[in-house]
Amino acid sequence: MAFTEVILVDERDQPLGRMEKLKAHQEGMLHRAVTVYVFNPAGELLLQQRAEGKYHCGGLWSNTCCGHPAPHEETASAAQRRLYEEMGLSCALTPAFSLQYRLPLSNGLVEHEFGHVFFGISGQAPKLNPAEAMAYRYQPLEAVLAETRYNPALFTPWFLLTLPDIPARFHEFLRLRYAG
Template sequence: MPAIEVILVDHLDRPTGKMEKLEVHEKGLLHRAVTVYVFNSRHELLLQRRASGKYHCGGLWSNTCCSHPYPQEPTRDAAERRLREEMGLELALTPVFELSYNLPLSNGLIEHEYGHVFFAISDEPPCLNPEEADDWCYCSLAQIEQEMQANPAKFTPWFLHTFPRIPHTLGDFRLTA
Protein backbone atom coordinates (compact mmCIF):
# COMPACT_ATOMS: atom_id res chain seq x y z
CA MET A 1 0.00 0.00 0.00
CA PRO A 2 1.50 3.37 -0.98
CA ALA A 3 2.26 5.96 1.68
CA ILE A 4 -0.56 8.43 2.28
CA GLU A 5 0.43 12.09 2.41
CA VAL A 6 -1.39 14.73 4.43
CA ILE A 7 -1.36 18.53 4.24
CA LEU A 8 0.82 20.35 6.76
CA VAL A 9 -0.68 23.70 7.79
CA ASP A 10 0.05 26.70 9.98
CA HIS A 11 -2.22 27.85 12.83
CA LEU A 12 -4.48 29.62 10.29
CA ASP A 13 -4.86 26.45 8.17
CA ARG A 14 -2.61 27.75 5.39
CA PRO A 15 -0.76 24.88 3.67
CA THR A 16 2.97 24.74 4.43
CA GLY A 17 3.84 21.40 2.83
CA LYS A 18 2.95 17.74 2.81
CA MET A 19 4.28 14.66 4.57
CA GLU A 20 3.54 10.98 5.05
CA LYS A 21 0.66 10.51 7.53
CA LEU A 22 2.38 8.26 10.07
CA GLU A 23 5.48 10.48 10.17
CA VAL A 24 3.28 13.53 10.83
CA HIS A 25 1.64 11.75 13.77
CA GLU A 26 5.03 10.58 15.09
CA LYS A 27 6.44 14.12 14.97
CA GLY A 28 3.24 15.83 16.15
CA LEU A 29 3.16 18.29 13.25
CA LEU A 30 0.07 20.42 12.63
CA HIS A 31 -1.91 19.08 9.68
CA ARG A 32 -5.38 19.41 8.15
CA ALA A 33 -8.10 16.97 9.19
CA VAL A 34 -11.82 16.39 8.64
CA THR A 35 -14.40 15.26 11.17
CA VAL A 36 -17.97 14.20 10.36
CA TYR A 37 -20.97 14.06 12.69
CA VAL A 38 -24.11 12.41 11.26
CA PHE A 39 -27.37 12.86 13.16
CA ASN A 40 -30.66 11.05 12.62
CA SER A 41 -34.11 12.66 12.68
CA ARG A 42 -34.33 11.95 16.44
CA HIS A 43 -31.24 14.17 16.97
CA GLU A 44 -29.09 11.15 17.87
CA LEU A 45 -25.45 11.02 16.80
CA LEU A 46 -24.08 8.13 14.73
CA LEU A 47 -21.00 6.75 16.49
CA GLN A 48 -18.50 4.24 15.20
CA ARG A 49 -16.16 1.92 17.06
CA ARG A 50 -12.82 2.02 15.31
CA ALA A 51 -11.63 -1.33 14.00
CA SER A 52 -9.17 -3.02 16.36
CA GLY A 53 -6.56 -3.20 13.59
CA LYS A 54 -6.27 0.59 13.16
CA TYR A 55 -2.76 1.95 13.78
CA HIS A 56 -4.07 4.05 16.66
CA CYS A 57 -7.16 4.13 18.86
CA GLY A 58 -8.46 0.76 17.63
CA GLY A 59 -11.51 -0.46 19.56
CA LEU A 60 -12.44 3.04 20.79
CA TRP A 61 -15.73 4.79 20.11
CA SER A 62 -15.66 8.00 18.11
CA ASN A 63 -17.70 10.37 16.00
CA THR A 64 -19.14 9.17 12.68
CA CYS A 65 -15.83 9.43 10.82
CA CYS A 66 -12.55 11.35 10.62
CA SER A 67 -9.66 11.55 8.22
CA HIS A 68 -7.33 13.82 6.30
CA PRO A 69 -7.61 15.45 2.89
CA TYR A 70 -5.05 14.39 0.34
CA PRO A 71 -2.81 17.17 -1.01
CA GLN A 72 -4.84 19.10 -3.61
CA GLU A 73 -8.13 17.53 -2.42
CA PRO A 74 -10.84 19.97 -1.30
CA THR A 75 -11.68 19.54 2.38
CA ARG A 76 -15.39 18.80 1.90
CA ASP A 77 -14.56 16.25 -0.82
CA ALA A 78 -12.25 14.48 1.66
CA ALA A 79 -14.96 14.36 4.31
CA GLU A 80 -17.49 12.97 1.83
CA ARG A 81 -14.95 10.43 0.53
CA ARG A 82 -14.16 9.13 4.01
CA LEU A 83 -17.83 8.95 4.99
CA ARG A 84 -18.37 6.69 1.94
CA GLU A 85 -15.21 4.64 2.59
CA GLU A 86 -15.72 4.13 6.34
CA MET A 87 -19.49 4.09 6.78
CA GLY A 88 -20.89 3.46 3.29
CA LEU A 89 -22.95 6.66 3.42
CA GLU A 90 -23.31 9.22 0.61
CA LEU A 91 -24.57 12.39 2.27
CA ALA A 92 -24.49 16.13 1.70
CA LEU A 93 -22.21 17.61 4.36
CA THR A 94 -22.45 21.06 5.90
CA PRO A 95 -19.29 22.73 7.24
CA VAL A 96 -20.05 23.82 10.81
CA PHE A 97 -16.86 24.89 12.60
CA GLU A 98 -13.09 24.56 12.69
CA LEU A 99 -10.82 23.89 15.63
CA SER A 100 -7.27 22.96 16.43
CA TYR A 101 -5.96 20.50 19.00
CA ASN A 102 -2.74 18.82 20.06
CA LEU A 103 -3.50 15.52 21.80
CA PRO A 104 -1.19 12.66 22.78
CA LEU A 105 -2.35 9.16 21.86
CA SER A 106 -1.70 6.03 23.92
CA ASN A 107 0.87 4.59 21.48
CA GLY A 108 3.21 7.61 21.43
CA LEU A 109 1.60 9.24 18.39
CA ILE A 110 0.26 12.79 18.48
CA GLU A 111 -2.95 14.17 16.95
CA HIS A 112 -1.99 17.78 16.19
CA GLU A 113 -4.73 18.77 13.81
CA TYR A 114 -6.51 21.73 12.33
CA GLY A 115 -9.93 20.12 12.02
CA HIS A 116 -12.80 20.98 9.72
CA VAL A 117 -16.04 19.71 11.28
CA PHE A 118 -19.03 18.76 9.11
CA PHE A 119 -22.59 17.77 10.01
CA ALA A 120 -25.15 15.73 8.06
CA ILE A 121 -28.63 14.32 8.65
CA SER A 122 -29.66 10.78 7.75
CA ASP A 123 -31.80 7.92 9.01
CA GLU A 124 -30.02 5.49 6.67
CA PRO A 125 -28.11 2.76 8.52
CA PRO A 126 -24.39 2.66 7.75
CA CYS A 127 -22.67 -0.17 5.89
CA LEU A 128 -19.34 -0.45 7.72
CA ASN A 129 -15.99 -1.04 6.09
CA PRO A 130 -14.60 -3.65 8.55
CA GLU A 131 -11.05 -2.32 8.09
CA GLU A 132 -12.23 1.03 9.45
CA ALA A 133 -15.02 0.34 11.96
CA ASP A 134 -16.40 -2.77 13.61
CA ASP A 135 -19.57 -1.44 15.26
CA TRP A 136 -21.93 1.53 15.23
CA CYS A 137 -24.83 2.98 17.17
CA TYR A 138 -27.01 6.06 17.36
CA CYS A 139 -26.98 7.73 20.79
CA SER A 140 -28.46 10.87 22.22
CA LEU A 141 -26.01 13.62 23.12
CA ALA A 142 -27.00 13.21 26.77
CA GLN A 143 -26.21 9.47 26.64
CA ILE A 144 -22.82 10.17 25.08
CA GLU A 145 -21.98 12.85 27.62
CA GLN A 146 -22.95 10.54 30.49
CA GLU A 147 -20.85 7.67 29.12
CA MET A 148 -17.87 9.97 28.49
CA GLN A 149 -17.97 11.09 32.13
CA ALA A 150 -18.27 7.52 33.43
CA ASN A 151 -15.87 5.81 30.98
CA PRO A 152 -13.66 8.31 29.09
CA ALA A 153 -11.17 5.57 28.13
CA LYS A 154 -13.82 4.09 25.78
CA PHE A 155 -13.55 7.12 23.45
CA THR A 156 -10.94 8.57 21.12
CA PRO A 157 -9.05 11.60 22.48
CA TRP A 158 -10.22 13.89 19.66
CA PHE A 159 -13.86 12.91 20.20
CA LEU A 160 -13.55 13.65 23.92
CA HIS A 161 -12.03 17.02 22.99
CA THR A 162 -14.45 17.97 20.19
CA PHE A 163 -17.74 16.61 21.55
CA PRO A 164 -18.37 19.37 24.15
CA ARG A 165 -18.74 21.88 21.28
CA ILE A 166 -21.45 19.86 19.54
CA PRO A 167 -24.53 20.64 21.70
CA HIS A 168 -23.77 24.37 21.46
CA THR A 169 -23.34 24.17 17.69
CA LEU A 170 -26.56 22.24 17.05
CA GLY A 171 -28.64 25.32 17.80
CA ASP A 172 -27.31 26.89 14.62
CA PHE A 173 -27.78 23.74 12.51
CA ARG A 174 -31.22 22.63 11.32
CA LEU A 175 -31.72 18.98 12.22
CA THR A 176 -34.30 18.00 9.64
CA ALA A 177 -33.92 14.92 7.47
Template sequence: MSAIEVILVDHLDRPTGRMEKLEVHEKGLLHRAVTVYVFNSRHQLLLQQRASDKYHCGGLWSNTCCGHPYPHESTQHAAERRLFEEMGLRLTLTPMFELSYNLPMSNGLTEHEYGHVYFAISDDLPRLNPQEADSWRYADVESVSEEIDRNPLAFTPWFLHTFARIPEQLKRFTRKT
Protein backbone atom coordinates in the same frame (compact mmCIF):
# COMPACT_ATOMS: atom_id res chain seq x y z
CA MET B 1 -0.55 1.49 6.40
CA SER B 2 0.08 2.78 2.90
CA ALA B 3 2.13 5.90 2.19
CA ILE B 4 -0.68 8.48 2.16
CA GLU B 5 0.41 12.10 2.21
CA VAL B 6 -1.36 14.72 4.31
CA ILE B 7 -1.28 18.51 4.16
CA LEU B 8 0.95 20.27 6.68
CA VAL B 9 -0.50 23.65 7.75
CA ASP B 10 0.29 26.61 9.96
CA HIS B 11 -1.95 27.77 12.83
CA LEU B 12 -4.19 29.60 10.31
CA ASP B 13 -4.65 26.47 8.16
CA ARG B 14 -2.38 27.75 5.40
CA PRO B 15 -0.57 24.87 3.64
CA THR B 16 3.15 24.66 4.41
CA GLY B 17 3.98 21.32 2.79
CA ARG B 18 3.04 17.66 2.74
CA MET B 19 4.29 14.55 4.44
CA GLU B 20 3.46 10.88 4.85
CA LYS B 21 0.62 10.41 7.35
CA LEU B 22 2.36 8.13 9.85
CA GLU B 23 5.48 10.32 9.91
CA VAL B 24 3.33 13.39 10.63
CA HIS B 25 1.73 11.61 13.58
CA GLU B 26 5.11 10.36 14.84
CA LYS B 27 6.57 13.89 14.72
CA GLY B 28 3.41 15.59 16.00
CA LEU B 29 3.30 18.12 13.16
CA LEU B 30 0.24 20.29 12.56
CA HIS B 31 -1.78 19.04 9.60
CA ARG B 32 -5.25 19.39 8.09
CA ALA B 33 -8.01 16.98 9.11
CA VAL B 34 -11.76 16.48 8.70
CA THR B 35 -14.28 15.31 11.27
CA VAL B 36 -17.86 14.26 10.50
CA TYR B 37 -20.87 14.12 12.79
CA VAL B 38 -24.02 12.53 11.34
CA PHE B 39 -27.31 12.75 13.23
CA ASN B 40 -30.59 10.99 12.51
CA SER B 41 -33.94 12.79 12.28
CA ARG B 42 -34.32 12.41 16.08
CA HIS B 43 -30.98 14.28 16.46
CA GLN B 44 -29.19 11.21 17.78
CA LEU B 45 -25.49 11.04 16.96
CA LEU B 46 -24.13 8.22 14.79
CA LEU B 47 -21.09 6.91 16.68
CA GLN B 48 -18.42 4.67 15.22
CA GLN B 49 -16.37 2.12 17.11
CA ARG B 50 -12.98 2.16 15.43
CA ALA B 51 -11.69 -1.14 14.07
CA SER B 52 -9.75 -2.92 16.80
CA ASP B 53 -6.69 -3.32 14.59
CA LYS B 54 -6.35 0.40 13.67
CA TYR B 55 -2.84 1.79 14.20
CA HIS B 56 -4.12 3.92 17.07
CA CYS B 57 -7.26 4.13 19.18
CA GLY B 58 -8.54 0.76 17.94
CA GLY B 59 -11.78 -0.33 19.58
CA LEU B 60 -12.60 3.14 20.93
CA TRP B 61 -15.84 4.98 20.20
CA SER B 62 -15.67 8.17 18.17
CA ASN B 63 -17.54 10.56 15.90
CA THR B 64 -19.14 9.21 12.73
CA CYS B 65 -15.86 9.38 10.79
CA CYS B 66 -12.71 11.40 10.31
CA GLY B 67 -9.66 11.58 8.13
CA HIS B 68 -7.32 13.78 6.14
CA PRO B 69 -7.68 15.57 2.82
CA TYR B 70 -5.28 14.49 0.13
CA PRO B 71 -3.03 17.24 -1.23
CA HIS B 72 -5.13 19.35 -3.66
CA GLU B 73 -8.42 17.91 -2.25
CA SER B 74 -10.97 20.20 -0.61
CA THR B 75 -11.95 19.51 2.98
CA GLN B 76 -15.59 19.11 1.89
CA HIS B 77 -14.69 16.43 -0.65
CA ALA B 78 -12.38 14.69 1.84
CA ALA B 79 -15.09 14.60 4.52
CA GLU B 80 -17.67 13.17 2.10
CA ARG B 81 -15.11 10.69 0.72
CA ARG B 82 -14.18 9.46 4.21
CA LEU B 83 -17.86 9.13 5.19
CA PHE B 84 -18.39 6.81 2.25
CA GLU B 85 -15.10 4.90 2.75
CA GLU B 86 -15.69 4.28 6.45
CA MET B 87 -19.46 4.14 6.85
CA GLY B 88 -20.79 3.53 3.32
CA LEU B 89 -22.89 6.71 3.45
CA ARG B 90 -23.11 9.22 0.59
CA LEU B 91 -24.31 12.47 2.11
CA THR B 92 -23.88 16.15 1.43
CA LEU B 93 -22.18 17.62 4.49
CA THR B 94 -22.47 21.09 6.00
CA PRO B 95 -19.32 22.81 7.30
CA MET B 96 -19.89 23.79 10.94
CA PHE B 97 -16.69 24.95 12.62
CA GLU B 98 -12.92 24.63 12.70
CA LEU B 99 -10.63 23.94 15.62
CA SER B 100 -7.08 22.97 16.42
CA TYR B 101 -5.79 20.42 18.91
CA ASN B 102 -2.55 18.76 19.93
CA LEU B 103 -3.36 15.45 21.61
CA PRO B 104 -0.90 12.67 22.53
CA MET B 105 -2.09 9.13 21.79
CA SER B 106 -1.38 6.14 24.00
CA ASN B 107 1.09 4.64 21.49
CA GLY B 108 3.43 7.62 21.22
CA LEU B 109 1.72 9.18 18.20
CA THR B 110 0.27 12.69 18.30
CA GLU B 111 -2.91 14.06 16.75
CA HIS B 112 -1.86 17.66 16.07
CA GLU B 113 -4.58 18.74 13.72
CA TYR B 114 -6.35 21.72 12.28
CA GLY B 115 -9.79 20.18 11.99
CA HIS B 116 -12.71 21.04 9.77
CA VAL B 117 -15.94 19.75 11.34
CA TYR B 118 -18.96 18.80 9.21
CA PHE B 119 -22.53 17.79 10.08
CA ALA B 120 -25.35 15.97 8.27
CA ILE B 121 -28.77 14.58 9.08
CA SER B 122 -29.75 11.20 7.65
CA ASP B 123 -31.73 8.13 8.63
CA ASP B 124 -29.73 5.95 6.23
CA LEU B 125 -28.08 3.00 7.95
CA PRO B 126 -24.31 2.69 7.64
CA ARG B 127 -22.57 -0.13 5.80
CA LEU B 128 -19.31 -0.42 7.71
CA ASN B 129 -15.91 -0.92 6.13
CA PRO B 130 -14.46 -3.57 8.50
CA GLN B 131 -10.96 -2.12 8.05
CA GLU B 132 -12.22 1.15 9.52
CA ALA B 133 -14.98 0.32 12.01
CA ASP B 134 -16.11 -2.61 14.14
CA SER B 135 -19.51 -1.28 15.10
CA TRP B 136 -21.87 1.69 15.11
CA ARG B 137 -24.78 3.00 17.14
CA TYR B 138 -27.04 6.02 17.45
CA ALA B 139 -27.17 7.76 20.83
CA ASP B 140 -28.68 10.92 22.26
CA VAL B 141 -26.10 13.66 22.75
CA GLU B 142 -27.03 13.83 26.45
CA SER B 143 -26.47 10.08 26.84
CA VAL B 144 -23.07 10.32 25.13
CA SER B 145 -22.13 13.15 27.48
CA GLU B 146 -23.06 11.02 30.50
CA GLU B 147 -21.14 8.07 29.08
CA ILE B 148 -18.07 10.26 28.61
CA ASP B 149 -18.31 11.38 32.24
CA ARG B 150 -18.47 7.74 33.41
CA ASN B 151 -15.83 6.28 31.08
CA PRO B 152 -13.81 8.78 29.02
CA LEU B 153 -11.22 6.12 28.11
CA ALA B 154 -13.83 4.39 25.92
CA PHE B 155 -13.62 7.32 23.46
CA THR B 156 -10.95 8.71 21.15
CA PRO B 157 -9.08 11.78 22.45
CA TRP B 158 -10.14 13.96 19.49
CA PHE B 159 -13.78 13.01 20.01
CA LEU B 160 -13.55 14.05 23.66
CA HIS B 161 -12.02 17.34 22.53
CA THR B 162 -14.53 18.15 19.77
CA PHE B 163 -17.64 16.73 21.45
CA ALA B 164 -17.72 19.57 24.00
CA ARG B 165 -18.84 21.91 21.19
CA ILE B 166 -21.41 19.55 19.65
CA PRO B 167 -24.58 20.29 21.70
CA GLU B 168 -24.49 24.03 20.93
CA GLN B 169 -23.49 23.46 17.29
CA LEU B 170 -26.29 20.92 16.87
CA LYS B 171 -28.84 23.51 18.05
CA ARG B 172 -27.44 25.98 15.52
CA PHE B 173 -27.45 23.37 12.76
CA THR B 174 -31.03 22.18 13.34
CA ARG B 175 -32.31 25.77 13.31
CA LYS B 176 -30.86 26.10 9.78
CA THR B 177 -32.16 22.78 8.40
Protein backbone atom coordinates in the same frame (compact mmCIF):
# COMPACT_ATOMS: atom_id res chain seq x y z
CA MET C 1 -8.66 4.52 -1.23
CA ALA C 2 -6.09 5.30 1.47
CA PHE C 3 -3.87 8.33 1.09
CA THR C 4 -0.45 8.15 2.64
CA GLU C 5 0.31 11.88 2.71
CA VAL C 6 -1.26 14.63 4.79
CA ILE C 7 -1.25 18.38 4.16
CA LEU C 8 0.98 20.22 6.62
CA VAL C 9 -0.49 23.60 7.59
CA ASP C 10 0.28 26.64 9.71
CA GLU C 11 -1.84 28.05 12.55
CA ARG C 12 -4.20 29.67 9.98
CA ASP C 13 -4.63 26.45 7.96
CA GLN C 14 -2.38 27.69 5.16
CA PRO C 15 -0.62 24.78 3.38
CA LEU C 16 3.09 24.38 4.07
CA GLY C 17 3.77 21.09 2.31
CA ARG C 18 3.13 17.37 2.60
CA MET C 19 4.33 14.58 4.81
CA GLU C 20 3.74 10.86 5.05
CA LYS C 21 0.76 10.38 7.40
CA LEU C 22 2.39 8.15 10.00
CA LYS C 23 5.52 10.32 10.12
CA ALA C 24 3.38 13.44 10.67
CA HIS C 25 1.74 11.70 13.64
CA GLN C 26 5.09 10.48 14.97
CA GLU C 27 6.59 13.98 14.79
CA GLY C 28 3.44 15.80 15.92
CA MET C 29 3.31 18.01 12.84
CA LEU C 30 0.27 20.26 12.41
CA HIS C 31 -1.81 18.95 9.50
CA ARG C 32 -5.29 19.32 8.02
CA ALA C 33 -8.05 16.92 9.05
CA VAL C 34 -11.79 16.42 8.65
CA THR C 35 -14.25 15.24 11.29
CA VAL C 36 -17.85 14.27 10.53
CA TYR C 37 -20.83 14.11 12.88
CA VAL C 38 -23.92 12.55 11.30
CA PHE C 39 -27.26 12.58 13.10
CA ASN C 40 -30.39 10.63 12.29
CA PRO C 41 -33.73 12.47 11.81
CA ALA C 42 -34.45 11.98 15.55
CA GLY C 43 -31.30 13.97 16.37
CA GLU C 44 -29.28 11.01 17.64
CA LEU C 45 -25.55 10.97 16.91
CA LEU C 46 -24.09 8.16 14.81
CA LEU C 47 -21.04 6.85 16.68
CA GLN C 48 -18.50 4.42 15.31
CA GLN C 49 -16.23 2.01 17.12
CA ARG C 50 -12.88 2.15 15.35
CA ALA C 51 -11.54 -1.10 13.94
CA GLU C 52 -9.07 -2.88 16.22
CA GLY C 53 -6.45 -2.85 13.45
CA LYS C 54 -6.24 0.96 13.16
CA TYR C 55 -2.72 2.25 13.86
CA HIS C 56 -4.03 4.32 16.74
CA CYS C 57 -7.13 4.31 18.95
CA GLY C 58 -8.33 0.93 17.66
CA GLY C 59 -11.47 -0.32 19.42
CA LEU C 60 -12.38 3.12 20.80
CA TRP C 61 -15.70 4.85 20.14
CA SER C 62 -15.69 8.14 18.25
CA ASN C 63 -17.63 10.51 16.03
CA THR C 64 -19.15 9.21 12.79
CA CYS C 65 -15.88 9.38 10.85
CA CYS C 66 -12.70 11.36 10.39
CA GLY C 67 -9.67 11.51 8.17
CA HIS C 68 -7.34 13.69 6.17
CA PRO C 69 -7.75 15.47 2.86
CA ALA C 70 -5.40 14.23 0.19
CA PRO C 71 -3.04 16.78 -1.33
CA HIS C 72 -5.09 19.02 -3.65
CA GLU C 73 -8.41 17.69 -2.23
CA GLU C 74 -10.95 20.12 -0.79
CA THR C 75 -11.94 19.53 2.83
CA ALA C 76 -15.64 19.09 1.95
CA SER C 77 -14.74 16.44 -0.64
CA ALA C 78 -12.52 14.67 1.88
CA ALA C 79 -15.33 14.64 4.45
CA GLN C 80 -17.71 13.09 1.88
CA ARG C 81 -15.08 10.57 0.80
CA ARG C 82 -14.29 9.48 4.36
CA LEU C 83 -17.98 9.17 5.26
CA TYR C 84 -18.47 6.79 2.36
CA GLU C 85 -15.17 4.90 2.86
CA GLU C 86 -15.72 4.30 6.58
CA MET C 87 -19.49 4.12 7.00
CA GLY C 88 -20.86 3.47 3.49
CA LEU C 89 -23.01 6.60 3.76
CA SER C 90 -23.61 9.55 1.50
CA CYS C 91 -25.48 12.63 2.67
CA ALA C 92 -25.23 16.39 2.48
CA LEU C 93 -22.54 17.70 4.81
CA THR C 94 -22.35 21.25 6.12
CA PRO C 95 -19.17 22.87 7.47
CA ALA C 96 -19.87 23.50 11.17
CA PHE C 97 -16.64 24.86 12.68
CA SER C 98 -12.87 24.49 12.73
CA LEU C 99 -10.50 23.95 15.59
CA GLN C 100 -6.88 23.16 16.29
CA TYR C 101 -5.61 20.66 18.83
CA ARG C 102 -2.54 18.75 19.90
CA LEU C 103 -3.33 15.48 21.66
CA PRO C 104 -0.78 12.84 22.66
CA LEU C 105 -1.99 9.29 21.99
CA SER C 106 -1.26 6.23 24.10
CA ASN C 107 1.15 4.71 21.54
CA GLY C 108 3.49 7.71 21.35
CA LEU C 109 1.81 9.28 18.32
CA VAL C 110 0.44 12.83 18.39
CA GLU C 111 -2.76 14.13 16.80
CA HIS C 112 -1.79 17.72 15.96
CA GLU C 113 -4.55 18.78 13.66
CA PHE C 114 -6.31 21.73 12.18
CA GLY C 115 -9.71 20.07 12.07
CA HIS C 116 -12.65 20.97 9.85
CA VAL C 117 -15.86 19.67 11.43
CA PHE C 118 -18.92 18.83 9.30
CA PHE C 119 -22.51 17.99 10.26
CA GLY C 120 -24.98 15.89 8.32
CA ILE C 121 -28.38 14.27 8.75
CA SER C 122 -29.16 10.84 7.35
CA GLY C 123 -31.75 8.15 7.86
CA GLN C 124 -29.62 5.56 6.02
CA ALA C 125 -28.24 2.50 7.79
CA PRO C 126 -24.43 2.45 7.73
CA LYS C 127 -22.58 -0.24 5.79
CA LEU C 128 -19.35 -0.43 7.75
CA ASN C 129 -15.98 -0.92 6.14
CA PRO C 130 -14.45 -3.51 8.53
CA ALA C 131 -10.96 -2.07 8.01
CA GLU C 132 -12.23 1.24 9.43
CA ALA C 133 -15.06 0.53 11.90
CA MET C 134 -16.20 -2.56 13.76
CA ALA C 135 -19.52 -1.32 15.18
CA TYR C 136 -21.88 1.63 15.23
CA ARG C 137 -24.74 2.95 17.29
CA TYR C 138 -27.09 5.92 17.32
CA GLN C 139 -27.38 7.65 20.68
CA PRO C 140 -28.90 10.89 22.02
CA LEU C 141 -26.23 13.54 22.64
CA GLU C 142 -27.12 13.77 26.34
CA ALA C 143 -26.48 10.03 26.75
CA VAL C 144 -23.18 10.25 24.87
CA LEU C 145 -22.05 13.16 27.04
CA ALA C 146 -22.92 11.21 30.19
CA GLU C 147 -21.07 8.11 28.98
CA THR C 148 -17.93 10.11 28.15
CA ARG C 149 -17.92 11.53 31.69
CA TYR C 150 -18.24 8.08 33.29
CA ASN C 151 -16.13 6.03 30.86
CA PRO C 152 -13.74 8.38 29.03
CA ALA C 153 -11.26 5.55 28.33
CA LEU C 154 -13.78 4.09 25.84
CA PHE C 155 -13.53 7.13 23.52
CA THR C 156 -10.95 8.73 21.24
CA PRO C 157 -9.14 11.80 22.62
CA TRP C 158 -10.37 14.11 19.82
CA PHE C 159 -13.96 13.04 20.39
CA LEU C 160 -13.66 13.79 24.12
CA LEU C 161 -12.22 17.20 23.23
CA THR C 162 -14.87 18.22 20.68
CA LEU C 163 -18.03 16.59 22.06
CA PRO C 164 -18.85 19.18 24.77
CA ASP C 165 -19.31 21.85 22.04
CA ILE C 166 -21.39 19.66 19.74
CA PRO C 167 -24.89 20.08 21.29
CA ALA C 168 -24.89 23.89 21.03
CA ARG C 169 -23.32 23.83 17.57
CA PHE C 170 -25.78 21.17 16.38
CA HIS C 171 -28.74 23.24 17.61
CA GLU C 172 -27.33 26.25 15.73
CA PHE C 173 -26.91 24.06 12.62
CA LEU C 174 -30.58 22.99 12.88
CA ARG C 175 -31.74 26.56 13.46
CA LEU C 176 -29.94 27.77 10.33
CA ARG C 177 -30.99 24.75 8.29
CA TYR C 178 -34.67 25.25 9.02
CA ALA C 179 -34.76 29.06 9.26
CA GLY C 180 -37.21 30.89 6.99
